[in-house]
Amino acid sequence: MKKVSNRMDLARTYLSNTQIHMSTGALTRVRPDWGGTNIIQGENVLYFFLEGEGWLKINNIEYYPVPGELFLVPAGTRISCSTDESHPFLTYWCHFTATVGENNLFDLLITPHCIAMRNDETIKNQFQELITQHESDGLAAPFIVKSLLFHMMSRFIERSTVDPLQTASxxxxxxxxxxxxxxxxxxxxxxxxxxxxxxxxxxxxxxxxxxxxxxxxxxxxxxxxxxxxxxxxxxxxxxxxxxxxxxxxxxxxxxxxxxxxxxxxxxxxxxxxxxxxxxxx
Incomplete structure (x- = not known):
């Protein structure tokens, strides 16, 4: 048990040095022709789906998002996606970087691509605040943005079943x-x-x-x-x-x-x- 504790402590120590930065984000009703095939994601992306139908293919795994699902697509991931022309997605989204030193956090930490938040209004409220603060000129806005992104990331990390020191490979x-x-x-x-x-x-x-x-x-x-x-x-x-x-x-x-x-x-x-x-x- 002590060995496991030490491994967790080391993982926490390493992850505590994560730097996070949001580049852009919005609430968008996507166009009927939204999507693409085998796109290499340049930055990490979060999607929180509110309405609509369609599909995502992340690293060859297909997903059919439903309202209340939160998706994380790490930078460098190959993604294909499309939406139903008659019922296109309405989604919150944001692009961001998350680095530990010069490394992308998600090159070192394996997390789920999707978690269900169907009965949780918190994420919706957080996305609203995230976008508001990102567009704000307030002195504290950058701190609030980072805090919200860290909280969203923590949900994926908590759902991860992977040994935190798999990164040690x-x-x-x-x-x-x-x-x-x-x-x-x-x-x-x-x-x-x-x-x-x-x-x-x-x-x-x-x-x-x-x-x-x-x-x-x-x-x-x-x-x-x-x-x-x-x-x-x-x-x-x-x-x-x-x-x-x-x-x-x-x-x-x-x-x-x-x-x-x-x-x-x-x-x-x-x-x-x-x-x-x-x-x-």
Whole structure:
């Protein structure tokens, strides 16, 4: 059971670095001649069908969408589709990218192409809000769009029955898991790029490029982020002093304080006091 837990933890760690961006979307009554054959999808696409009849063929599997079904078509997928001329589809749709480092999320994670949401008004409301916010000039709009897309993606990930580390069969991802597992086990110790690169037999310069291409940040930034997450937890759930926390993380107290404020905007003491004050309210 512990091994499975570790695998899930590593998968979550990797997926937590996903970056998502919506390029376009709308509510559309498709034209009677809508569709095509063997189209290679350039971006990930979501479809939420409200009305109409027709069919989709995704990677040689045929689907006949009914109202309330949510479809995900990953980038690079071969798709054919058509609609009934007398009863064309009415569908919400959006194009988006989802990447982990330089990799398309759905090259690394296998999810269903379709999930039934027939009795769930939430998705319809979310699509309405998604399109509204995508067209909005509001300062918070990009954050709301990302939040909605992440929530929709979570539905597909939750429905996936695939081992989350099936991605580890891809050599580059397997090597990343080796490094991430080592970092998790040695957070209290000093780690260098040379040391981490040796774990996967890479030249240090190539390892730097590889790590950043996979996670979007350098190894040092990633390690510091994990240490600050650990410090966060200890500040909230223990009575350890700042010096004791720094020692447990293998850091000098002043360095921990500077790093924590850089990541959170608060000093460790301020962060702990804010939390305790909120608990009293």
């Amino acid at each position: 891809i050599p580059s991802v397997h090597k990343l898991y080796i490094v991430l597992q080592y970092i998790e086990k040695h957070l209290t110790e000093q780690m260098t790029v040379d040391m981490l690169s040796q774990l996967v037999h890479f030249h240090p310069k190539y390892f730097l490029h590889y790590f950043k291409s996979m996670l979007g940040v350098s190894p040092i930034v990633y390690i510091n982020k994990k240490r600050m997450q650990k410090a966060n937890s200890l500040l909230l759930h223990s009575d350890m002093t700042i010096a004791e926390i720094a020692e447990q993380l293998g850091m000098q107290t002043p360095y921990l304080s500077r790093m924590f404020k850089r990541f959170t905007g608060f000093s460790p003491n301020e962060f702990r006091q804010q939390h305790r004050m909120s608990q009293r309210l």
